[in-house]
Amino acid sequence: xxxxxxxxxxxxxxxxxxxxxxxxxxxxxxxxxxxxxxxxxxxxxxxxxxxxxxxxxxxxxxxxxxxxxxxxxxxxxxxxxxxxxxxxxxxxxxxxxxxxxxxxxxxxxxxxxxxxxxxxxxxxxxxxxxxxxxxxxxxxxxxxxxxxxxxxxxxxxxxxxxxxxxxxxxxxxxxxxxxxxxxxxxxxxxxxxxxxxxxxxxxxxxxxxxxxxxxxxxxxxxxxxxxxxxxxxxxxxxxxxxxxxxxxxxxxxxxxxxxxxxxxxxxxxxxxxxxxxxxxxxxxxxxxxxxxxxxxxxxxxxxxxx
Amino acid sequence: xxxxxxxxxxxxxxxxxxxxxxxxxxxxxxxxxxxxxxxxxxxxxxxxxxxxxxxxxxxxxxxxxxxxxxxxxxxxxxxxxxxxxxxxxxxxxxxxxxxxxxxxxxxxxxxxxxxxxxxxxxxxxxxxxxxxxxxxxxxxxxxxxxxxxxxxxxxxxxxxxxxxxxxxxxxxxxxxxxxxxxxxxxxxxxxxxxxxxxxxxxxxxxxxxxxxxxxxxxxxxxxxxxxxxxxxxxxxxxxxxxxxxxxxxxxxxxxxxxxxxxxxxxxxxxxxxxxxxxxxxxxxxxxxxxxx
Numbered sequence: 001x002x003x004x005x006x007x008x009x010x011x012x013x014x015x016x017x018x019x020x021x022x023x024x025x026x027x028x029x030x031x032x033x034x035x036x037x038x039x040x041x042x043x044x045x046x047x048x049x050x051x052x053x054x055x056x057x058x059x060x061x062x063x064x065x066x067x068x069x070x071x072x073x074x075x076x077x078x079x080x081x082x083x084x085x086x087x088x089x090x091x092x093x094x095x096x097x098x099x100x101x102x103x104x105x106x107x108x109x110x111x112x113x114x115x116x117x118x119x120x121x122x123x124x125x126x127x128x129x130x131x132x133x134x135x136x137x138x139x140x141x142x143x144x145x146x147x148x149x150x151x152x153x154x155x156x157x158x159x160x161x162x163x164x165x166x167x168x169x170x171x172x173x174x175x176x177x178x179x180x181x182x183x184x185x186x187x188x189x190x191x192x193x194x195x196x197x198x199x200x201x202x203x204x205x206x207x208x209x210x211x212x213x214x215x216x217x218x219x220x221x222x223x224x225x226x227x228x229x230x231x232x233x234x235x236x237x238x239x240x241x242x243x244x245x246x247x248x249x250x251x252x253x254x255x256x257x258x259x260x261x262x263x264x265x266x267x268x269x270x271x272x273x274x275x276x277x278x279x280x281x282x283x284x285x286x287x288x289x290x291x292x293x294x295x296x297x298x299x300x301x302x303x304x305x306x
Numbered sequence: 307x308x309x310x311x312x313x314x315x316x317x318x319x320x321x322x323x324x325x326x327x328x329x330x331x332x333x334x335x336x337x338x339x340x341x342x343x344x345x346x347x348x349x350x351x352x353x354x355x356x357x358x359x360x361x362x363x364x365x366x367x368x369x370x371x372x373x374x375x376x377x378x379x380x381x382x383x384x385x386x387x388x389x390x391x392x393x394x395x396x397x398x399x400x401x402x403x404x405x406x407x408x409x410x411x412x413x414x415x416x417x418x419x420x421x422x423x424x425x426x427x428x429x430x431x432x433x434x435x436x437x438x439x440x441x442x443x444x445x446x447x448x449x450x451x452x453x454x455x456x457x458x459x460x461x462x463x464x465x466x467x468x469x470x471x472x473x474x475x476x477x478x479x480x481x482x483x484x485x486x487x488x489x490x491x492x493x494x495x496x497x498x499x500x501x502x503x504x505x506x507x508x509x510x511x512x513x514x515x516x517x518x519x520x521x522x523x524x525x526x527x528x529x530x531x532x533x534x535x536x537x538x539x540x541x542x543x544x545x546x547x548x549x550x551x552x553x554x555x556x557x558x559x560x561x562x563x564x565x566x567x568x569x570x571x572x573x574x575x576x577x578x579x580x581x582x583x584x585x586x587x588x589x590x591x592x593x594x595x596x597x598x
Contacts, residue, residue: 023441026453153559
């Protein structure tokens with residue numbers, strides 16, 4: 001188990017490194033900071049001097065190693081070109097909003113997906129089950145930013161129940177979290193359903209029923225706990241998906257998180273910030289997966305001992 | 307118990323019919339989509355680029371103040387919404403299909419190599435897949451488009467370069483299973499080159515799974531193209547793309563809700579139709595399901 005975790009950890013670090021490299025080269029190709037930072041009337045010799053001072057005239061590989069050294073040793077991604085503060089500071093300011101949105105969406109997802117999935121499994125081909133199946137189809141075809149816009153029109157503009165954009169109160173969180181979770185609710189629902197269907201035919205469930213346990217206890221303690229293992233693994237992966245989805249959701253709802261910062265920064269070519277965001281996202285994805293695998297191993301002795 | 311046995315047969319039949327019905331629905335939507343894309347110049351009631359400031363922001367024909375010549379109303383420049391949506395189907399289909407062709411080419415090649423050779427090749431390719439999976443799609447796609455510049459061709463490239471790992475994963479697993487089968491071993495012992503075994507013996511056997519996956523991926527690529535366009539990094543105005551139209555409609559949500567609603571509806575219906583057809587295709591090709 002320990003060697004397994006260690007191996008996965010090394011691989012996770014490798015993935016983060018590779019991603020920082022790819023994004024560094026992409027951004028190197030993409031934006032010329034000299035053009036961005038200097039006023040348009042400066043002549044070419046000034047630009048050359050500026051590049052020399054900033055170290056931008058060196059080969060891209062040298063620049064990358066330099067960058068990596070600063071990140072690893074000091075946690076320094078460089079200063080934002082636009083805001084003139086360290087990129088890391090911007091990340092620190094914006095990350096809580098994104099984290100809050102992603103966690104709210106994850107909680108909401110399970111509040112909906114788990115009960116509906118269980119009901120769909122025990123009442124197969126019932127109305128609930130058909131609705132669940134149908135929602136999977138709809139969920140796959142629905143662009144989430146369109147859903148967000150439609151929710152704004154219905155609940156914000158027509159009914160005026162909820163604020164359409166902004167940040168601060170619980171009411172502001174409702175529409176973005178609902179939009180973001182709509183993306184993964186169908187997936188989890190189907191997972192709970194098929195997991196429960198598998199488990200419910202097992203002998204130990206019949207035993208539990210035969211010894212006279214009440215049905216709720218059979219379903220929750222004996223069946224769902226076993227059916228939930230793939231759910232834990234998938235949730236680890238979904239945390240990353242949610243961060244990606246947050247980029248879109250934040251844009252639609254003007255949510256002041258990392259996603260919106262990412263889009264703005266890519267547009268204007270503020271690449272220390274982009275770089276820092278990409279690495280932050282990648283680290284969340286990779287270590288989210290790792291954490292989910294460890295948790296799955298902890299709750300399931302078959303994985304732990306096998 | 308007998309009773310429940312009969313019931314399950316009845317349910318299987320019912321489910322089959324349900325699937326069939328959804329498949330027919332999907333195929334019909336797909337037919338409408340493809341023929342709209344093909345024949346738009348003849349079908350569309352208006353020129354999608356012609357502006358008419360006097361008639362700007364007209365509501366759909368059935369609403370008060372609607373104009374019967376503009377069934378879905380007009381946008382902020384007075385262009386006919388229905389005509390623009392019809393023209394948008396072309397962009398969506400071209401981008402969807404050609405980016406998935408690129409994804410298949412990249413993904414299947416890597417999957418075949420990883421699954422057939424195993425060992426170091428497999429480790430390297432799996433690492434690349436892991437890197438890709440940890441890189442949020444949207445950030446990679448936006449950076450790529452920002453580097454390459456927003457044009458139809460570059461959007462296809464960006465979506466192709468970001469979507470292939472799904473195909474690698476499926477191909478890799480299937481190839482691993484087939485690698486040990488007798489007909490592959492026989493071909494090997496006859497001394498055929500690896501390329502020939504991969505293309506002539508293994509590829510035809512995994513083609514059905516790839517085809518089914520490809521339909522779902524076309525739908526996803528259409529949604530992603532519209533997303534890039536929505537963020538302003540995809541198809542550029544005035545070219546009618548569903549995502550661009552949605553973004554334009556977003557500025558008029560308070561009063562002119564139909565702009566964003568109908569262009570989004572077009573994306574949703576297209577994706578739904580393709581997905582339903584894909585499901586039906588899978589059921590038709592799966593011999594186990596076909597028998598039951």
